[in-house]
Amino acid sequence: MAAEAAGRDDATVRPAECNEMEERLRDGEMKTDLEASLPSGQEDYAIRCRDVCRSYGKLKVLNNLNLSVPQGQIYGLLGPSGCGKTTLLKCIVGTLKIPRGHITVLGKPPAFPGHEVPGKMVGYMPQDLALYSEFTISDTLVFFGRIHGLTSKETQARMDFLIDFLDLPQKNSLVRHLSGGQKRRVSLGAALLQNPELLILDEPTVGVDPVLRAKIWQHLVEIVKTGKVSVIITTHYIEEARQANVVGLMRNGHLLAESPPDALMKQHSATTLEQAFLQLCEISDQSGSKRESVPPGGTLDESQSFESGKDESQPILGVGPVPGEEIPKCSADWKVRARHLLPKLRNIAALTIKTMVRMKRMPGSLCFQFLLPVIQISLICLCVGGDPRGIQVAVVNNETSTNAYSRSLLSFLDNSSVQQVPLSHKDAFEGIYNGEYWGVIGFSSNFTKYLRKRMVERQVSREVVDGGSAHVWLDLTNRQIALMLQKKLHDAFQAFVDHKLGSMSYLVSLPIKFEEPIYGSMNTDFTTFVTPGAVLSITFYLAVGLTALSFVLERKEGLLDRCWVAGVSSLETMLAHLFSQLLVISVQIILLLLFILLVFNMPNEGSLVLIIILIVLQGVTGISFGLVISAAIDDEQSANQAALGIFYPNLIISGIIWPVECIPYPLRYISLALPQTYASEALRCIMYRGWGLSQFMVWRGFAVTLGWNTFFLILATVILKLRT
Numbered sequence: 141m142a143a144e145a146a147g148r149d150d151a152t153v154r155p156a157e158c159n160e161m162e163e164r165l166r167d168g169e170m171k172t173d174l175e176a177s178l179p180s181g182q183e184d185y186a187i188r189c190r191d192v193c194r195s196y197g198k199l200k201v202l203n204n205l206n207l208s209v210p211q212g213q214i215y216g217l218l219g220p221s222g223c224g225k226t227t228l229l230k231c232i233v234g235t236l237k238i239p240r241g242h243i244t245v246l247g248k249p250p251a252f253p254g255h256e257v258p259g260k261m262v263g264y265m266p267q268d269l270a271l272y273s274e275f276t277i278s279d280t281l282v283f284f285g286r287i288h289g290l291t292s293k294e295t296q297a298r299m300d301f302l303i304d305f306l307d308l309p310q311k312n313s314l315v316r317h318l319s320g321g322q323k324r325r326v327s328l329g330a331a332l333l334q335n336p337e338l339l340i341l342d343e344p345t346v347g348v349d350p351v352l353r354a355k356i357w358q359h360l361v362e363i364v365k366t367g368k369v370s371v372i373i374t375t376h377y378i379e380e381a382r383q384a385n386v387v388g389l390m391r392n393g394h395l396l397a398e399s400p401p402d403a404l405m406k407q408h409s410a411t412t413l414e415q416a417f418l419q420l421c422e423i424s425d426q427s428g429s430k431r432e433s434v435p436p437g438g439t440l441d442e443s444q445s446f447e448s449g450k451d452e453s454q455p456i457l458g459v460g461p462v463p464g465e466e467i468p469k470c471s472a473d474w475k476v477r478a479r480h481l482l483p484k485l486r487n488i489a490a491l492t493i494k495t496m497v498r499m500k501r502m503p504g505s506l507c508f509q510f511l512l513p514v515i516q517i518s519l520i521c522l523c524v525g526g527d528p529r530g531i532q533v534a535v536v537n538n539e540t541s542t543n544a545y546s547r548s549l550l551s552f553l554d555n556s557s558v559q560q561v562p563l564s565h566k567d568a569f570e571g572i573y574n575g576e577y578w579g580v581i582g583f584s585s586n587f588t589k590y591l592r593k594r595m596v597e598r599q600v601s602r603e604v605v606d607g608g609s610a611h612v613w614l615d616l617t618n619r620q621i622a623l624m625l626q627k628k629l630h631d632a633f634q635a636f637v638d639h640k641l642g643s644m645s646y647l648v649s650l651p652i653k654f655e656e657p658i659y660g661s662m663n664t665d666f667t668t669f670v671t672p673g674a675v676l677s678i679t680f681y682l683a684v685g686l687t688a689l690s691f692v693l694e695r696k697e698g699l700l701d702r703c704w705v706a707g708v709s710s711l712e713t714m715l716a717h718l719f720s721q722l723l724v725i726s727v728q729i730i731l732l733l734l735f736i737l738l739v740f741n742m743p744n745e746g747s748l749v750l751i752i753i754l755i756v757l758q759g760v761t762g763i764s765f766g767l768v769i770s771a772a773i774d775d776e777q778s779a780n781q782a783a784l785g786i787f788y789p790n791l792i793i794s795g796i797i798w799p800v801e802c803i804p805y806p807l808r809y810i811s812l813a814l815p816q817t818y819a820s821e822a823l824r825c826i827m828y829r830g831w832g833l834s835q836f837m838v839w840r841g842f843a844v845t846l847g848w849n850t851f852f853l854i855l856a857t858v859i860l861k862l863r864t
């Protein structure tokens with residue numbers, strides 16, 4: 141009660157506190173603050189909201205709201221669920237922008253260049269837990285300590301105090317193993333860590349037992365006693381707010397009253413704050429219905445309407461807007477603005493270490509990230525583009541002699557690919573019609589005699605040519621198998637001719653001669669074509685998926701907002717993600733290259749450095765596209781759908797699994813504009829032709845990749861800006 145009384149006695153700002161604050165300003169403790177002028181009249185208030193409006197789409201949540209949190213006091217923000225308390229706090233810390241109205245926090249608008257709100261000056265405990273579940277309590281506090289620039293000694297000292305004060309379990313306990321109440325206390329600990337000048341606590345006492353709840357309030361009362369710390373706190377336990385110096389009762393997006401709790405109860409002759417609140421709601425409802433009965437064109441103002449029901453001598457909105465109140469104007473010179481925009485190495489390091497610690501705590505996920513690309517590329521090399529094996533073909537051979545040419549010719553057929561099944565004419569055709577065989581090879585009884593005649597005599601009859609030919613009937617429903625059978629038969633015939641005629645075989649050769657290939661080899665299979673594009677595509681999509689998912693989840697859990705309020709900019713978050721993801725991509729690339737070059741023996745005639753750079757750049761394109769998805773989409777299901785939705789169309793029309801030259805024209809223009817089409821071509825040129833950056837087809841692949849990177853990063857930034 142003593143603390144309560146002390147708190148309430150502080151309802152007005154004491155001159156001593158103002159002097160102290162001014163002293164601090166003079167002493168340079170808030171040096172960055174001074175870089176922009178402090179507007180007059182704002183020093184007495186930690187937070188000042190004037191005519192603040194905020195909507196979600198068509199839902200108007202904050203409606204010309206006015207609120208003032210005196211410096212060095214506890215402000216209890218009360219109101220029914222859904223009245224807009226959290227939205228207001230988010231506007232105060234700057235995670236939500238306001239389209240109308242003004243907010244001043246510790247002298248300047250939130251996120252003003254050079255202002256440490258968001259930053260070290262504010263401790264924010266959001267309504268969501270907003271904690272990394274793979275972290276220990278110690279990791280959590282060390283992470284926020286790093287962001288606030290605390291030394292490890294300072295963090296350790298605060299950690300020991302907070303663990304004791306908040307009655308937390310051992311500091312190396314994992315957050316995900318804590319109870320709901322313990323997690324909320326860790327979250328409160330993270331907000332209190334750096335001894336901020338302003339504490340913004342969104343329902344810190346939910347799920348906390350009464351003893352600890354009283355202890356937390358006692359601590360808040362203690363810290364505001366110095367006059368240097370101000371607190372705004374929301375709670376559902378209305379009565380506990382009696383310990384606040386000022387309470388604001390909020391309903392339907394605006395304040396019904398703002399006054400010391402005792403004054404409010406006295407004014408409404410209420411014994412509890414809850415009663416006073418109920419009465420206020422009733423008055424508000426009555427004036428609301430009166431307003432409804434105002435004839436069209438009536439001029440009853442909303443704020444006036446509520447005031448009309450009360451005693452004018454005791455203003456309920458004690459610190460409401462003063463007519464003609466000056467709107468603070470802040471300015472900062474270009475140096476401060478530039479420093480504000482520049483990413484801080486400290487924050488990037490803290491975020492990168494955070495990702496590393498999380499990865500270490502999730503070894504399964506890390507192995508998945510490293511092994512998945514290897515498994516994918518191995519499956520592609522093993523299953524796509526190779527020659528069909530064990531294809532059953534019926535052979536109807538009407539020659540019986542062991543020296544027959546037909547037998548010799550068949551002996552040259554590649555047995556691993558073609559499995560010969562000797563059959564009668566009837567069974568062979570029944571079999572192919574029933575889908576048992578992919579082809580029938582038939583030899584007439586005079587095959588040897590007629591073929592010899594064809595080879596020796598200059599002019600032979602049509603009957604001799606026909607009888608001296610192997611007749612082949614194919615099932616052409618599977619083009620790859622049919623093409624393979626045709627090729628194997630040609631190869632077998634060539635081998636047979638070479639065997640029979642030796643040096644004279646040129647006499648029966650085709651009048652078309654394929655010389656040694658300029659690039660590639662005679663035995664190049666389709667796998668060789670597919671692999672470079674597949675490597676780029678795998679790197680790209682893993683990066684898209686991991687980036688989009690991690691950002692969407694972090695935002696959904698309130699972690700991005702929490703880090704932002706702690707002073708981390710969007711650019712720093714993106715850069716830290718890029719660095720940590722690059723580490724993962726590097727390991728993925730090393731494993732991918734080891735497998736394709738050493739295990740699957742893909743040819744490489746070009747520079748390994750160029751190959752690595754191109755794959756890394758494609759990974760960065762994936763990361764930036766993942767950022768676009770996470771900027772535009774709020775939930776992981778939609779993010780997954782977006783990533784999956786573009787996977788197949790992109791794979792198919794980027795010329796990765798089938799040549800671009802087969803794509804019909806209007807679609808080919810789209811194909812050529814995609815991030816992987818020219819990049820895959822460039823990678824094939826480097827690997828198989830040994831080309832370098834001086835070749836157009838190579839540098840075009842790099843240029844297109846860099847172009848997409850830039851485009852995606854700009855797009856993600858624009859979407860983020862538009863959405864906050």
Ligand SMILES: Nc1ncnc2c1ncn2[C@@H]1O[C@H](COP(=O)(O)OP(=O)(O)OP(=O)(O)O)[C@@H](O)[C@H]1O
Binds near residue numbers: 196201219223225
């Ligand atoms: N991101 C959002 N998109 C759309 N509507 C939202 C969003 N966040 C909140 N709202 C809506 O805005 C209104 C105010 O929400 P808010 O969370 O600010 O209320 P609150 O007073 O903090 O409630 P509670 O005490 O239950 O936490 C609610 O009707 C809510 O449904």
